[in-house]
Amino acid sequence: MKYIFTTLFSLIFVCSFAQQMSYDEWKKETQSEINLRPEYGNVVKSQGELKEDQTFVDLVLKQDTTPRKGSDHLVRLGFTYLSKGDMVTAMKRFNQAWLLDPKNENVYWGYGAIYGSFSDYSAAIVQYDKGLVINPxxxxxxxxxxxxxxxxxxxxxxxxxxxxxxxxxxxxxxxxxxxxxxxxxxxxxxxxxxxxxxxxxxxxxxxxxxxxxxxxxxxxxxxxxxxx
The missing domain is CATH 1.25.40.10 (Tetratricopeptide repeat domain)
Known part of the structure; x- marks a missing residue:
């Protein structure tokens, strides 16, 4: 049954297409880019960054009316970019979705898909489990x-x-x-x-x-x- 594995794996993550960076490159980027860490790495942001975040949230709410709607819209965008192998933009959209609604379990579905696509199963499961805490x-x-x-x-x-x-x-x-x-x-x-x-x-x-x-x-x- 070994050949079935190839078929299965190609169906698991929508980002099974050619990725734009290796996992080593990704991890290197995350050291300096909080946008590439789930929940922005939970770092303490500057007043300027917080102001930018609020401006973004206000802009989204004018279009999507509620934090959850805006968050879900961004999750969908994240998966669209993921399907193209654009991990960087996908993670940025997932993080923006989290910014709008930290209690949206689908954000963690997106985070998990990012790590799963890199075959980091333990990191992916951590994210999935966070989503399941919110919505079992x-x-x-x-x-x-x-x-x-x-x-x-x-x-x-x-x-x-x-x-x-x-x-x-x-x-x-x-x-x-x-x-x-x-x-x-x-x-x-x-x-x-x-x-x-x-x-x-x-x-x-x-x-x-x-x-x-x-x-x-x-x-x-x-x-x-x-x-x-």
Missing amino acids: ESSVILTDKATLYFVQFQQDQDNSKLNTALDLLKRSYSIDPKNTSTTYKLSICYFLSKDCINAWKFYNECQKLGGQPIAENYTNALKNICPN
Whole structure:
């Protein structure tokens, strides 16, 4: 099943396209750029910086009316830049989203995606867990956190990680059974667990929901190893 890993990993983070910098370069930049640290690194800002922040917040609120709406808008922008491999701009948008609404769990979904794209799984999980403290019912965070665990399972064959992924995905599914990413990854996890019945069950559910993002080589593997 080793070849399936490539397929899975390409589906996990929207920034699987060519990144504009390496992780070493990223970490070097964060030493001098607080904009690239989650929550701006929680540094104490100068009066001038605080004034600039307030000017930005006031401008956004004129357009989006509430802090949460403005924050969600910026999170969406962050993921758009992430999909293009522009990690710097993505993190800046996520931080601006946090500035508007520190209690928006989706900000931490964005932070986690940044670190996940660099394969820093422990740092990504820290951010996902912060989001889940705010909203334990966030299915998107639960699904992406689960993804980190089964990617690691593919690398080291540690069954405890696969079991953790399954537990998280089942929680996510109980919250939102119509998320195609969740149903697809449940199918894959059951496939890796050699549970063909459930692998097909969630594969079929994913198809009924629109069939995305099912990859052809996963379909072929499922048919070959779990013929029904």
